[in-house]
Amino acid sequence: MTHLRFISRAVLLLAVAAGLSGCAGVKPWERDLLAKPQMALDSDPLQTAFDEHIYFSKEASSGGRGFGGGGCGCN
Amino acid sequence: MDFEFQLTQSDGYCRVNFPAMACVCELLIDTTDPTLALSLGLRARTETWRIEQKFSRYRNDNLIAHINRAQGQAVTLDDETTGLIQFATEIWEASDGRFDITSGLLRKVWRFDGSDHLPDQTEIAALLPHIGWDRVDWQPPQLTLPAGMEIDLGGIGKEYAVDRVFALLQEDFDGALLVNFGGDLRAHGPRTDGSGWQVGVEKVAAGQSIEQLTLSQGALATSGDSQRFLLRDGVRYSHILDPRSGWPVADAPRSVTVIAPTCIQAGVFSTLALMMGAGAEDFLDEQGVKYWSVRA
Amino acid sequence: MQLKDKQLGTRLALATTALLGIQGQVQAGDGDWLVSTAVLSYSESDGRVQAVEPVLNLTRDFGDERSLNLRLVYDSLTGSSPNGAARANVVQTFTSASAAGRKSRAEEEGDDDELEEYGDRGSYSIAPGDLPLDPSFQDSRTVFSAGWTQPLGDVYKLNLGGALSSEGDFSSISINAAIARDFNSKNTTVSLGTNLEFDTIKPEGGLPDAFSSYASHDTSAAEDTKQVADLMLGVTQVINRRWITQFNLGLSQSSGYQSDPYKILSVVDNGNLVADAANPGDYLYLFENRPEDRQKVSLYWQNKVAIGSDDVIDIGYRYMTDDWGVNSHTLDLTYHWQAGEHVYFEPHYRYYEQTAADFYKPYLVNGEDVSVYGLYVDPHISEASSDPRLAAFSANTYGLKVGFPMRQDEEISVRVEYYQQQDNNTAPAVPEGSDLYGQQQFSPLKASWVQVGYRFRW
Structure with missing residues (x-):
């Protein structure tokens, strides 16, 4: 049951995040900083893939940012 | 028409x-x-x-006229105009002040009519205090233009x-x-x-040779006008003025045509290239864009 | 005359995107690929795993927000890997029947390649106090993946992809799809994605039966499969000009064969290793077994905040919990320091901690977990594993990246990361003077890796 409780808390957080949209008013000309490559949420996808593969093979957690699979036999 | x-x-x-x-x-x-x-x-x-x-x-009943007549009062701009002014600010910064929407005042003393009439340095010097984006208070979307200054979006409009x-x-x-x-x-x-669409680009001098280009995606803009110049003592003064000195840029190409993803990018590249004078082609090479420049 | 800022093209492109709301493309004649290449060199301390991993990634923009991504990864691993047995004060010898058989056959036939590969796995000894490592760890992995992005109608964006992965004893195929929608003049993006993965495990010598002895390697199947289904809901929100945040909720369900077919557990009686009745002189080791199902829930929250005109702080946090009893927290911090037009530095810190899986055991206790009656082993539990990945530990990673952007879409970068685990397990007490007395059963891993990357337009 802890899982269910956990999911409902997560959904609530999501709703809060979505609610933020109501007050955000970033105009197109204010996107100068957001458009920089270093502001991309995943600014170096190869680096992210390397690290996720390493942590996948050494730790019990995976995914979160993206899908947690891995296609790796290192069970 | x-x-x-x-x-x-x-x-x-x-x-x-x-x-x-x-x-x-x-x-x-x-x-x-x-x-x-x-x-x-x-x-x-x-x-x-x-x-x-x-x-x-050229109108006296529009937003630009309103801004230019504000006499030092702050004007709050709509989203579209704010976007354009912000764009111009970015390019002004990136071009070390060469691209400046307050430079239009210089036209009061420079008339490129093919004659040999050059303005006095005193006339130019009198205008320079009213030119320069750094003198403007720009707090998007609020623009405060000191009295005597003017903006002109003709360069990107x-x-x-x-x-x-x-x-x-x-x-x-x-x-x-x-x-x-x-x-x-x-x-x-x-x-x-x-x-793709067939586009003709003037290759050497106006009307002399045309290169056919197939464009299926992207934009093209040309800056420069071989008809607008002053000629005195054998020196040809182009109509490209440097807002920092108030004088025409020396040795600029007659015209520059640039290909870029959007028309406004192509326009900025071609305009800035002319302002680089003799270094126009080097500048464009460095930017890695496809271009044609017309000299002679 | 030159402009101070040679990145004028980049600034102009950014300003144009801001002004027109979209990015244009040029297509006059030939097309252009964005090529990203990188090589990773990974190394664990104490002669454990070493890996070299080159990657080639190609991205092509077809205009109208349609793009194709292709990636090829090759991974070559060598070294030693913990076999799962307990660290002890006595010499331990590991002899596998199947490998021993192959070895003697190879010796008879004079097959040097086969000997090279299985000579060690046949039999190897571990000195007192050393972590039992299987020295024959060697594998290579090839992964090919492809992805396609395109708009769907006016407001949706569709992403489709797939991946194929192959190793000596493992193959995997996966497909994924995600749909995203922008709201609130592109300040909010909501996305929903799913990934389905089908794995086949075909270990050398067949799949060992659960809790069968390492020496006899009883097997009733040559291969098994595993299926993974992931579902992810994401919200990306632009908070203001300097701050963008992303929140993901991920659900994952995997079922099928989830054990490690090479990992074993020692059987311990009152702190002493139990002898293998079938092989006098050797100790008894049993193959591990894990549950067939696993459900995971993860929450991921990432923030990127612009500092000044070019610096960026990246803060990420992940919480994961699963029905194996693993709960983990991950905190990730990166600072992007644009030191100059053509150089930036990114110091990086990551903290990770996890609780142990319910069935994690450093070894099996005779009389509690299993009962050994001569040649006969009676398990009292259905699952057990001593895989350090399933133990309780925390880990710190420190990294530094240096990047040299040369022009738009051209960059060289070098990165170094150092990773170190800390033991958070409570070791069960064993009698003084016994085989296991004074031995730490979780071996904290130390690893470091170097990545060199080059990205360019072609």
Whole structure:
């Protein structure tokens, strides 16, 4: 049951995040900083893939940012 | 111009012409349906006329006139104008002050009529305190222009109109498209028969040689005008003025044509290239863009 | 005359995107690919796993927000890997029947390649106090993946992809799809995605039966499969000009064969290793077994905040919990320091901690977990594993990246990361003087890796 409780808390957080949209008013000309490559949420996808593969093979957690699979036999 | 709108059906596509922005604006629409072309054409004309009306410096009843007459009072701008001013600010910064929308005042003393009349340095010096974007208080969306200063969006207005009209037409038309406002153009393709749009670029001197270019995606803009200059003691003064000195840029190409993803980018590259004078081609090489420059 | 800022093209492109709301493309003649290449060199301390991993990634923009991504990864691993047995004060010898058989056959036939590969796995000894490592760890992995992005109608964006992965004893195929929608003039993006993965495990010598002895390697199947289904809901929100945040909720369900077919557990009686009745002189080791199902829930929250005109702080946090009893927290911090037009530095810190899986055991206790009656082993539990990945530990990673952007879409970068685990397990007490007395059963891993990357337009 802890899982269910956990999911409902997560959904609530999501709703809060979505609610933020109501007050955000970033105009197109204010996107100068957001458009920089270093502001991309995943600014170096190869680096992210390397690290996720390493942590996948050494730790019990995976995914979160993206899908947690891995296609790796290192069970 | 003695016509307001013209629709022609050509070989597999429609052509729309209307006058605006001191040239004949042209749309090539890859459709055989004249009704669709008519409705797209009329909307394009409305948008073009709207932009011209709003940003032209030749009117005294529009926003630009209002800003220029504010006498040091802050003016709160709408989203579209804020976007354009912010864009101009970025380019001013990136070009070390070469691109400056407050430089239009210099036209009061420089008249490029082919004559040998050069202004006095005292006349120029008197204007310089009123030129320079760093003197302006710009807190988007609030603009405070010191009294005596003026802004002029003419340097990017036409290219901006091309991009806007292009985006407007794309909202309702998926096919191939060419928006051409007097040589500043933007294309989307390829056409249903697989071909791209044929665009002619003046290669050497005006009218002498034309290179045919197939453009299926992207934009092209030309800066420079071989008809506007001053000639004195064998020195040719181009109409490209450096806002920092108030004098024409030496050894600038007659014209520069640049290809870029959008028309406004192509326009900024070609304008800045002229301001680099003798270094125009080096500057464009460094930027890694495709271009044609006309000298001689 | 030159402009101070040679990145004018980049600034102009950014300003144009801001002004027109979209990015244009040029297509005059030939197309252009964005090529990203990188090589990773990974190394664990104490002669454990070493890996070299080159990657080639190609991205092509077809205009109208349609793009194709292709990636090829090759991974070559060598070294030693913990076999799962307990660290002890006595010499331990590991002899596998199947490998021993192959070895003697190879010796008879004079097959040097086969000997090279299985000579060690046949039999190897571990000195007192050393972590039992299987020295024959060697594998290579090839992964090919492809993805396609395109708009769907006016407001949706569709992403489709797939991946194929192959190793000596493992193959995997996966497909994924995600749909995203922008709201609030592109300030909010909501996305929903799913990934389905089908794995086949075909270990050398067949799949060992659960809790069968390492020496006899009883097997009733040559291969098994595993299926993974993931579901992810994401919200990306632009908070203001300087701050963008992303929140993901991920659900994952995997079922099928989830054990490690090479991992074993020692059987311990009152702190002493239990002898293998079938092989006098050797100790008894049993193959591990894990549950067939696993459900995971993860929450991921990332923030990027612009500092000044070019610097960026990246803060990420992940919480994961699963029905194996693993709960983990991950905190990730990166600072992007644009030191100059053509150089930036990114110091990086990551903290991770996890609780142990319910069935994690450093070894099996005779009489509690299993009962050994001569040649016969009676398990009292259905699952057990001593895989350090399933133990309780925390880990710190420290990294530094240096990047040299040369022009738009051209960059060289070098990165170094150092990773170190800390033991958070409570070791069960064993009698003084016994085989296991004074031995730490979780071996904290130390690893470091170097990545060199080059990205360019082609």
